[in-house]
Amino acid sequence: MEILKESSSTTQNQTSVQSAQGAPERTQPSAEAPGKLACSSCKLRDVCMPVGLNPEELNRLDQLVSTRKKVKKGHALFRAGDAFNAFYAIRLGTFKSRVHGGDGKDQVTGFQMAGEILGLEGISMDKHACDAVALEDSEVCVIDYQHFQTLANVFPSLQKHFHRVMSREIVRDRNMMMLLGSMNAEQRLAAFLLNLVQRQQARGFSGQEMMLRMTREEIGNYLGLKLETVSRTLSKLQEEALIQVEQRHIKILNSTALRVLIGTPE
Amino acid sequence: MEILKESSSTTQNQTSVQSAQGAPERTQPSAEAPGKLACSSCKLRDVCMPVGLNPEELNRLDQLVSTRKKVKKGHALFRAGDAFNAFYAIRLGTFKSRVHGGDGKDQVTGFQMAGEILGLEGISMDKHACDAVALEDSEVCVIDYQHFQTLANVFPSLQKHFHRVMSREIVRDRNMMMLLGSMNAEQRLAAFLLNLVQRQQARGFSGQEMMLRMTREEIGNYLGLKLETVSRTLSKLQEEALIQVEQRHIKILNSTALRVLIGTPE
DNA sequence: CGTTTGCTTGACAGCATTCAACGTTGGTGG
């Protein structure tokens, strides 16, 4: 019954350096004592960057990931156009990524949770191609790209792992394209919710219920729907007894039926 | 006025080993004399893998890319589930990538032309996550992943370049998500056509006209539209005097207006 | 030359958007 108590609580009385009131949506880097919490002892060890590394590689990774950064709710970890020189592993919290369209239209391209990697799109142009905005008070591990690469060139399996992470990103995006290209509103929401619980379950939380960290509008933007459609469709799924909606608290009542809906009953 | 005479003509009387009649959509590897046409002397040098490499690195790359493979129209270079051990640089021709949805629904996730890279999604799971099907008789350079990596670990700028290629893939997919998530049929077609001519122009062909290598259905599948909608919308763009449609031969009459349409007048 | 595949166009239906009103929640200041 306990879901997602992981966040918000431990980040309350933090000491992060906040930018001035007048400059919202941007945080200053707040380096902490290095090695205070290494990858090797991190709770997210099994879902984050270290997966599949042997003890020595893990040890090397520890040395690398010495900087952390807190990002307050609504603030950006980085923005499109910012120079790229590091990527980030989410330690705590949730982010959204968004790209900027020609006119005012932005598009949310993903929601990232603890253990997931941010910023890899920046390698392409040596500057970030999207914004990464915290949906709640969050904290990330900063991994310097240059530094990481000198290490990865010596430890091939680390390099391989890095490639895997990037490749997984591509696969994820391709699946998203399929969702956007061929599913109706009900299927999109079903796929979205199933994906979220599944990722939370992989992190040791409930596979039945969750607390959404994003607004209906952000969900809609992500799924290519209007916020009203999101709301309506959630209501519909509830009427069909597939889920239970209580504000942002969602309970999966019939995951089998949800999977049938999107054509992935496996 | 000459557009896209690059292909079809030179691949007519080829000697590629074809699989038996009974096994369609799959080609056998057809290694050629190594080094016959190295990266360093390839016409696609400036748009393909070698961009930004110094002479020595380029030389090393030459040794690596000794195998080629011809793929006949309609056949698959690789398929979802195939073991991943190499990625591919298109030497000649055009491919489509498609992922398989839960039920019968497939989704075209991209069209690749000469100089572009295929197969990087396979790294994630050590097996390919999509099909790559030739839209015309094509030819690719086979780049062994293991071999490439041993080299890349010694030549950091090669590694960096590899990362750039993967990252660019991510950025591309994100932009596609924006298209699918927030554009109407007219905008999708406009963006699609502009993107295609722009890529062809980067390869030394016309920036005004082109020959489509894919069917309306494939375009529609890619853009999240039905083939009838694609056809109708092309007709509409023609009525508006923005393009000229003649079968698969498309001429851009007013690229400025097309860019305005999609909100990228820059 | 006939068959198949691809393309175009029309009519109609359906799903998501748009516009609008109202309800809820959470934070702020009196």
Next chain:
DNA sequence: CCACCAACGTTGAATGCTGTCAAGCAAACG
């Protein structure tokens, strides 16, 4: 502590874009 406001969410009604079904035509292929 309560009132008020702003942001978020729900729901209804009407519009419209795209999908669906269908027919006819053109081009490609053997």
